[in-house]
Amino acid sequence: MPSSGPFGVLLDIDGVLYVGDEPIKGAHEAFSELRELSAGVRLVTNTTSRSRRDVFEHLATLGFDVTLDEVLTPAAMAVRHCRERGYGSVSVLVSERLREDLASLEPVAPGQPADAVVLGDLGEGFTAEVLNGAFRLLMDGAELVALQHNRYWRRTDGLALDVGAYSAALEYASGQEAVVVGKPAEEFFLAAMADMGLERAVMVGDDAEADVGGAMTAGLPGVLVRTGKYREDAVMARVTPTAIVDSIGDVPSLLARILPE
Numbered sequence: 486m487p488s489s490g491p492f493g494v495l496l497d498i499d500g501v502l503y504v505g506d507e508p509i510k511g512a513h514e515a516f517s518e519l520r521e522l523s524a525g526v527r528l529v530t531n532t533t534s535r536s537r538r539d540v541f542e543h544l545a546t547l548g549f550d551v552t553l554d555e556v557l558t559p560a561a562m563a564v565r566h567c568r569e570r571g572y573g574s575v576s577v578l579v580s581e582r583l584r585e586d587l588a589s590l591e592p593v594a595p596g597q598p599a600d601a602v603v604l605g606d607l608g609e610g611f612t613a614e615v616l617n618g619a620f621r622l623l624m625d626g627a628e629l630v631a632l633q634h635n636r637y638w639r640r641t642d643g644l645a646l647d648v649g650a651y652s653a654a655l656e657y658a659s660g661q662e663a664v665v666v667g668k669p670a671e672e673f674f675l676a677a678m679a680d681m682g683l684e685r686a687v688m689v690g691d692d693a694e695a696d697v698g699g700a701m702t703a704g705l706p707g708v709l710v711r712t713g714k715y716r717e718d719a720v721m722a723r724v725t726p727t728a729i730v731d732s733i734g735d736v737p738s739l740l741a742r743i744l745p746e
């Protein structure tokens with residue numbers, strides 16, 4: 486990454502701007518400030534339970550001034566990956582609300598082999614039968630494409646298993662390593678910067694591995710916020726962030742230090 490020049494800001498959404506229907510205190514002001522200070526903003530979410538349009542509309546409902554184009558999700562990256570590989574039939578295991586973002590992929594016919602299994606979050610739909618179906622396709626040669634590899638996320642009622650946990654089960658059984666298209670994949674961060682037309686950016690997130698670790702691997706400074714799913718033990722064990730702050734409210738004043746002119 487160049488050491489000077491215009492920079493963009495990549496923001497994780499859930500746990501950084503809001504938790505559920507509750508905006509994080511000070512997030513609106515900080516978001517406006519970051520817009521002013523930077524040359525571009527992208528909202529980079531790993532969500533697998535909402536479509537890009539749903540995410541955009543939720544942000545707008547909670548008073549964040551964003552456009553649909555500024556929201557980037559792993560589903561778009563999965564479509565890109567399957568197209569690049571020339572996959573003709575794909576088993577898409579994603580929530581109903583995410584289907585519109587993957588509608589351009591050809592669904593596998595029942596009982597037929599698939600080129601890939603695209604794994605999102607089925608929530609309660611992750612039954613033994615569904616997981617077995619995916620497992621059999623993998624054993625017959627399908628590639629496992631995980632929308633993301635998060636271990637868990639914070640729902641309003643508490644922590645819950647995320648796609649990574651189910652993906653890990655399928656990896657373990659099939660002996661195949663998943664291709665991860667969302668965070669922490671380096672390509673996801675590079676695509677977000679390319680989308681802004683910028684070569685410098687900072688990433689802000691509440692997930693030490695997916696947000697901060699992933700960004701740092703891609704050569705970006707990674708700022709961890711102590712909101713959302715933040716847990717001290719998770720940080721110290723695996724990632725050393727560029728900075729750790731109480732919330733997004735502290736990020737504007739931090740920029741001059743971590744992204745010098």
Ligand SMILES: [Mg+2]
Nearest residue numbers: 497499500691
């Ligand atoms: Mg988050």
